[in-house]
Structures are given as C-alpha cells and as structure tokens.
Amino acid sequence: MLELPDRSVWVRRIGAEPSYPRLMDNRPPYDGLADWYDQEIRRLGVTATALQSLTGLLGGGPGKCLDLGCGTGIAIRDLAKLGWTVVGVDVSADQLRVAREQTGDLSAELIEANASHLPFPSNSFDAVASMFTHTDFDDPHGVFAEVYRVLRPGGTFVYVGTHPCFVTPYVERKPDAFVLHPGYRRRGWTSSGPGFGEGIRPRVGVNHQTLADFLNAIIRSGLRLTTVDEPGDEDYPILFAIAADRPHTT
Numbered sequence: 001m002l003e004l005p006d007r008s009v010w011v012r013r014i015g016a017e018p019s020y021p022r023l024m025d026n027r028p029p030y031d032g033l034a035d036w037y038d039q040e041i042r043r044l045g046v047t048a049t050a051l052q053s054l055t056g057l058l059g060g061g062p063g064k065c066l067d068l069g070c071g072t073g074i075a076i077r078d079l080a081k082l083g084w085t086v087v088g089v090d091v092s093a094d095q096l097r098v099a100r101e102q103t104g105d106l107s108a109e110l111i112e113a114n115a116s117h118l119p120f121p122s123n124s125f126d127a128v129a130s131m132f133t134h135t136d137f138d139d140p141h142g143v144f145a146e147v148y149r150v151l152r153p154g155g156t157f158v159y160v161g162t163h164p165c166f167v168t169p170y171v172e173r174k175p176d177a178f179v180l181h182p183g184y185r186r187r188g189w190t191s192s193g194p195g196f197g198e199g200i201r202p203r204v205g206v207n208h209q210t211l212a213d214f215l216n217a218i219i220r221s222g223l224r225l226t227t228v229d230e231p232g233d234e235d236y237p238i239l240f241a242i243a244a245d246r247p248h249t250t
C-alpha cells in the first residue's frame, strides 16, 4: 500500500473557497467518491476517445499547461507525454489525493482551488485543457473568464466533454434509440432525470447547459473558437470538443 505524506505537503491549497449550497454538507461533490470515480472513468470506453480528442486538438508542448478540474488526473500523463509541464487544479481534495497516487512519478503540480477564482497571475499558461467538467462547474462564465485571464495571448484552450444535446438529464439512451424527453431548455442543476442511468451523475448531479449557452459562454469570455468537433463514431455523438485561443490584441 502506497504511503502518502500529509495532504498539505503534496497539494497546495489556495484561492477562494467555493460553496455548494445545494448540498447538505457543503463539501465538494466528489469528496468521498474519488477512488470509485477513478475506476469508473478509466473503465468507460468513451474516456479513451475523449483523451485522444483532447491531446489531438492541443498538440505538443513544451510549455505550461493547466488541467482545469483535473479530477483523479486521467489526462495528466498524456499531457506530460506530449511535452507539457502540467499543473492540475481541482476543488476536491479527495480527487487530488487519487491524482497524486496516479501521477506521483511525474512532476505535475496539483493545486486545490476553485476554477472560477484561479490562484495564478494573468498570462501564466501556454495552454489550458479541461475534460468532462462543463456539467460540474457552478459558474461556467466565471470559469471561462479565468481561462482567458490565465492564458497568455496566443495560448490555446481545449475542452472535451459530454455532448450538450445528446447526453443530458433529459435524453434517455436506450440500446436502439435516443428518447428526447422534455427539458432541454431547463438549465441548471438537477439530480435526477430519465437520462441519468447509473454511474457518476446520480451521485454528483448535473449542471445542464444548452449547446448555445456553452458556446456563448466561451465566445463572451473573449476566447476565439478555432475548432468545434463531435469526436467518436457513434451515430449520435456522445462527446463534444472545442479548441479556442486567446487572441493577440492588435
């Protein structure tokens, strides 16, 4: 069994405290679930496709890359292999504990902080990558504003997550058909719906955004979209991916 030092030694904890008024105990939703989450995310077939899309859109380093909402660190090894110096940020200390176990042999820095109030100076990253987070952030506008701020001009932001149209609390995925229940425009947090099934979402809920909400939040942050993709070969896509950059000012 791996002996871990005290958490304060290997995770720097900085930045504004988020609050989770929707939760009884006001703890980050993934605290207490991290070991289970890590097994689940590694088991899912879609994870490999998402990682391939993330790294393909981002391309190689060198440079400093922020993995925003890094969770248990599933993307960190692939990003490091591409030559990036990775800094992982997550609000859940439990997720970061597992991330450290999974990436202890790498030099990635892991920081417990809120993506809406990042503890970094402006222009301090060459790239920002994020995977499966847009349905977990309380404040997507605040997060994308922070992505813009911490990226250097010319830096790249890459996001891969579940498709905002076809993977929602209101889309029931049956083996032979997708059933669209009423609710696509019902934005915000929900903890149940015909699209929940089993797995991660019944445990942590979903902050549902429409496709337009998601894209507009990025555009309004000042980032410039360069690619929109629907990775994978399913008939109706499960994944949605974008690349954007922080434009050089003229």
Ligand SMILES: C[S@@+](CC[C@H](N)C(=O)[O-])C[C@H]1O[C@@H](n2cnc3c(N)ncnc32)[C@H](O)[C@@H]1O
Residues within 6 Å of the ligand: 018, 028, 029, 030, 041, 068, 069, 070, 071, 072, 073, 074, 075, 089, 090, 091, 092, 095, 113, 114, 115, 116, 130, 131, 132, 133, 136, 137, 138
């Ligand atoms: C579905 S998990 C994705 C984790 C990882 N990116 C992956 O692909 O496995 C969403 C992650 O976002 C984190 N998260 C949610 N809100 C956050 C916030 N405001 N700031 C930083 N991390 C946040 C959660 O703690 C969780 O680890």
